[in-house]
Amino acid sequence: MTESITITDNRTGETLEIPIENGGVSAAAWQKLLPGLWFYDPGFVSTAACESAITYLDGEAGILRYRGYGIEELAEHSTYLEVAYLLLNGELPNPAQFEAWRHEITHHTFIHENVRKRFLDGFHYDAHPMGMLVSAVAALSTFYLDAKQIFDVESRHKQIIRLIAKMPTLAAAAHRFSVGMPFVYPDNSLEFTSNFLSMMWKTAEPRFDANPALARALDILFILHADHEQNCSTTAMRTVGSSHADPYSACAAACAALYGPRHGGANEAVIRMLTEIGSIENVEPFVASVKAGTGGRLQGFGHRVYKSYDPRAKIIKRTADEVFEITGKNPLLDIALKLEEIALQDEYFTSRKLYPNVDFYSGLIYQAMGFPLEMFPVLFAIPRTAGWLAHWQEMLDQDSKIARPRQLYIGAEQRPYVPMGERG
Ligand code: ACO
Numbered sequence: 001m002t003e004s005i006t007i008t009d010n011r012t013g014e015t016l017e018i019p020i021e022n023g024g025v026s027a028a029a030w031q032k033l034l035p036g037l038w039f040y041d042p043g044f045v046s047t048a049a050c051e052s053a054i055t056y057l058d059g060e061a062g063i064l065r066y067r068g069y070g071i072e073e074l075a076e077h078s079t080y081l082e083v084a085y086l087l088l089n090g091e092l093p094n095p096a097q098f099e100a101w102r103h104e105i106t107h108h109t110f111i112h113e114n115v116r117k118r119f120l121d122g123f124h125y126d127a128h129p130m131g132m133l134v135s136a137v138a139a140l141s142t143f144y145l146d147a148k149q150i151f152d153v154e155s156r157h158k159q160i161i162r163l164i165a166k167m168p169t170l171a172a173a174a175h176r177f178s179v180g181m182p183f184v185y186p187d188n189s190l191e192f193t194s195n196f197l198s199m200m201w202k203t204a205e206p207r208f209d210a211n212p213a214l215a216r217a218l219d220i221l222f223i224l225h226a227d228h229e230q231n232c233s234t235t236a237m238r239t240v241g242s243s244h245a246d247p248y249s250a251c252a253a254a255c256a257a258l259y260g261p262r263h264g265g266a267n268e269a270v271i272r273m274l275t276e277i278g279s280i281e282n283v284e285p286f287v288a289s290v291k292a293g294t295g296g297r298l299q300g301f302g303h304r305v306y307k308s309y310d311p312r313a314k315i316i317k318r319t320a321d322e323v324f325e326i327t328g329k330n331p332l333l334d335i336a337l338k339l340e341e342i343a344l345q346d347e348y349f350t351s352r353k354l355y356p357n358v359d360f361y362s363g364l365i366y367q368a369m370g371f372p373l374e375m376f377p378v379l380f381a382i383p384r385t386a387g388w389l390a391h392w393q394e395m396l397d398q399d400s401k402i403a404r405p406r407q408l409y410i411g412a413e414q415r416p417y418v419p420m421g422e423r424g
Pocket of ligand 1: 261262263264266290296297298299300301302303304305352354357358359
């Protein structure tokens, strides 16, 4: 028997039965009974805006899967590039497919000289690298005019390769500019993450070989950040993409959404918060101030979907230990552990189901690896590009409607214009 709900319009007594499909009910069916009566759902808390086959998330049980594969298994056995292929194509690649994918990505890492020399060099000396990234990604659309052919399979594939390949180059270029260091060209003999680390840190040596354990740790972080279904930035990607804008413009919008401290900027906010707390003795008073509403929010805690421990945070905590063995312990770790311990025993946090999210520990790793705070959201944007593009592609394949929500108007009734001289 098909499960369904029945709704009754009490004004008319009319009823309508709507089937429950894939855990949802169709708003279009609802509209048949209630035309012109809108769902009021700020923040889309109860609204599914699309069907998607990319990422499965069970926030109560703390489950995250890409295309059916558990995040724990992928973090243990896979690589970011393989995961990007999986997200975009739906299946893990066979060796020949992976080699072709790796080759294509590796050979599209260079950026046009004008992007770096004229565009990025034009920023103010203290520009935030995330602001630079948002703008540079948008600027790419002016370099690849074929990107407008979003329904041409070949063109679409090319833009996907370009975006995934060039994000680390743009990210590192933004960093090098902000510290006054010369730009480092990509090294095609290196793997994705090692190449990024080379572009970040290379100085005078002919070749920069990153510590393999640190490159692997970063790759794991990239896997964990690659997708997270309909989050704020992915929604921005889908919304802008639904107008059939080119993927660079849509991706720039997604980057901009990621910039905010409620989303990708949270890892930066966590480090600032831990630094401000300063010592273990200050943790308890700080938690008290959060509860009293005077200390702001506990950064890196809470999630719209996870109402239990974020499975990514568990993996990151383990990765942190491995990184600290090489880099030495981040002195803020003890404060973070104490904060977690106190919060997880406190009724304020447990009753609201507030647990550490992916950003609570990722910043500690980035900082121990030498990344400046401003680079944290940039580090998030690099891998999330694969997820954004997978959703963009899925949306186009579904011939999705343009995103255009309704509103409940609460403003003034119609009134006559008053000439300026007659206003009080
Ligand atoms: N610290 C203290 N209290 C919190 C926190 C927090 N981090 N998060 C939520 N709350 C409280 C709210 O004050 C509210 O309490 P109330 O019911 O007494 O008013 C309740 O928990 C529910 O909070 P909402 O804001 O309604 O939850 P929402 O789902 O809208 O927000 C969000 C989720 C934005 C992630 C929020 O938890 C937050 O601001 N966290 C801190 C920032 C952060 O870590 N962001 C990263 C998210 S992960 C990511 O984007 C990669």
